[in-house]
Amino acid sequence: MGIVTETMVAADAREETRARIEQAALDLFTAQGFEAVTIDEVADAAGISRRTFFRHCGTKADAVWGQFDGHVVRLEGMLAAAAADQPVLASVYAAYVEVNDYAPADLPMLRQRMRLILTEPALLAHSQVRYADVDRVVAAHVARRTGVAPDALVPRLVATSTRAAATTAFELWLADGRITLGTALHQAFDELAAGFPSLRLPG
Amino acid sequence: MGIVTETMVAADAREETRARIEQAALDLFTAQGFEAVTIDEVADAAGISRRTFFRHCGTKADAVWGQFDGHVVRLEGMLAAAAADQPVLASVYAAYVEVNDYAPADLPMLRQRMRLILTEPALLAHSQVRYADVDRVVAAHVARRTGVAPDALVPRLVATSTRAAATTAFELWLADGRITLGTALHQAFDELAAGFPSLRLPG
DNA sequence: ACCGTAGGTGACACCCAGTGCCACCGGCAA
DNA sequence: TTGCCGGTGGCACTGGGTGTCACCTACGGT
Structure with missing residues (x-):
């Protein structure tokens, strides 16, 4: 039972982080265009590192597709x-x-x-x-x-x-x-x- | 008239080069898979430089699409x-x-x-x-x-x-x-x- | 025959997406 | 405390794609 709870919490936190990254990406892409924004800029806006962006979203396109x-x-x-x-x-x-x-x-x-x-x-x-x-x-x-x-x-x-x-x-x-x-x-x-x-x- | 002829000839030669590159690319992609083949390998197989590949085909995908x-x-x-x-x-x-x-x-x-x-x-x-x-x-x-x-x-x-x-x-x-x-x-x-x-x- | 030009080419440097690897730091259990 | 584990960041590397420059070659004009 405890394991389940912890897993859920971890998954939720992960979801939340991903959602934050996606929102930052969407805003930047909408404002400046998809190609004009680099992953570094998205990562900076989301307050994470470039490496962590890829861990959560996989690819640049996936950040939009969700x-x-x-x-x-x-x-x-x-x-x-x-x-x-x-x-x-x-x-x-x-x-x-x-x-x-x-x-x-x-x-x-x-x-x-x-x-x-x-x-x-x-x-x-x-x-x-x-x-x-x-x-x-x-x-x-x-x-x-x-x-x-x-x-x-x-x-x-x-x-x-x-x-x-x-x-x-x-x-x-x-x-x-x-x-x-x-x-x-x-x-x-x-x-x-x-x-x-x-x-x-x-x- | 002379200009037209020269232009046509140049265009034909260009087409031919492009066709040669495309054929080399198709063969390599078919044999080893699209992602597994690098542009350098295609260029080598076609007897041209990497830069020339891009000048003729634009992108890797365009070499297949023709x-x-x-x-x-x-x-x-x-x-x-x-x-x-x-x-x-x-x-x-x-x-x-x-x-x-x-x-x-x-x-x-x-x-x-x-x-x-x-x-x-x-x-x-x-x-x-x-x-x-x-x-x-x-x-x-x-x-x-x-x-x-x-x-x-x-x-x-x-x-x-x-x-x-x-x-x-x-x-x-x-x-x-x-x-x-x-x-x-x-x-x-x-x-x-x-x-x-x-x-x-x-x- | 000489020169100027234009187009094709190659080499190099650069940007950026994506990946593998390792080191670190936090919490958590024994 | 010790050991483990998941998330994280840093780093180096690969590979597609682009801009730039130098070269060379073929052609037209003189």
């Missing part, structure tokens, strides 16, 4: 818990909406993160690596539900295109201050799931 | 030349198929490139930056044809999801030695354009 792993795990859990009678596409849809249902207090920092990720080339590049994890999880879910291999066309395609829809929704939300993230996700998924109905309207 | 800019330009041209009475999605579909219609002689090198790009994390990351250019071109086309802003939902979504379909087709083609790249593209696009009909078959 605990994205947790998102993937949560998404995986939601997909696993999806009702079996729900259409596959609907379950992916719902999981994406739910995993991106942020508390209002978290939205400003999310905006800050996403603006950097979608603006800075180095971070945009890094996103592909993160997305690959998401795609694997979604493709595995689709494969399980449809009884085909995870690396077959449909599971892969559903994974990549739904994720494309989600990122598009993020871009829209970021560019347009009025639209809700949930609304943007719904619009994008509805459009995708129906085969782009709004393109057929004029013709 | 003349991708040309692809984007060609895609843009095809979209611009698409028949006005053709459905928008069909024009994007056709352009993607056409721009990826490689000569049989080019297929081995394409396989080599794509295997690296889809396998090596650093190259996968870089792909997002290249894809962004493609997406911009496609989104602009869709926006022009539908009369909405290029950064609106539908143009962006069409761009990202069709590109997702194309990359999925590439993955399939790479993993399965029997399927044609064109066939894979057709399958992916048909599935996407119809709103994933094969998911609806069982239900």
Whole structure:
């Protein structure tokens, strides 16, 4: 029991330190640009050494991405818990909406993160690596539900295109201050799931 | 006239040097892995200096990506030349198929490139930056044809999801030695354009 | 034939991200 | 007190990428 408590405390302290570093990094990156800020400057701002920065954040990009792993795990859990009678596409849809249902207090920092990720080339590049994890999880879910291999066309395609829809929704939300993230996700998924109905309207 | 000829010759020689460097890089990366090979080794293999490598290829990743800019330009041209009475999605579909219609002689090198790009994390990351250019071109086309802003939902979504379909087709083609790249593209696009009909078959 | 120029090249110095290693310091248990 | 252990900082090193300078070569003009 004592061990558990101590472990939790240590983990919390570690989280807190990491959060402090990330906040310092986000502020500096936002103010001066991702490439223009060196790790030394971030470390100085966070009151730690350069070496400690890397121990906590791994890479410069990870300082912006933060605990994205947790998102993937949560998404995986939601997909696993999806009702079996729900259409596959609907379950992916719902999981994406739910995993991106942020508390209002978290939205400003999310905006800050996403603006950097979608603006800075180095971070945009890094996103592909993160997305690959998401795609694997979604493709595995689709494969399980449809009884085909995870690396077959449909599971892969559903994974990549739904994720494309989600990122598009993020871009829209970021560019347009009025639209809700949930609304943007719904619009994008509805459009995708129906085969782009709004393109057929004029013709 | 003389100037034009000289310029062309110089450009050709430059292309040739670049092609030689790229081939040396591809071979080394394929044999030993992207990260395990240093620029010095590539430069040595190509018979040039480290500095000259960067002058010709820009970055390590660009040595693998090669003349991708040309692809984007060609895609843009095809979209611009698409028949006005053709459905928008069909024009994007056709352009993607056409721009990826490689000569049989080019297929081995394409396989080599794509295997690296889809396998090596650093190259996968870089792909997002290249894809962004493609997406911009496609989104602009869709926006022009539908009369909405290029950064609106539908143009962006069409761009990202069709590109997702194309990359999925590439993955399939790479993993399965029997399927044609064109066939894979057709399958992916048909599935996407119809709103994933094969998911609806069982239900 | 001579000279000036421009482009390609190589060598060098530098910046910065990322890693391995070691030494230190704090707390905690025996 | 002693020994251990996790976090930390310092240091050195690798490797990608860039700026700068000197050189050399090929070409055009005189």
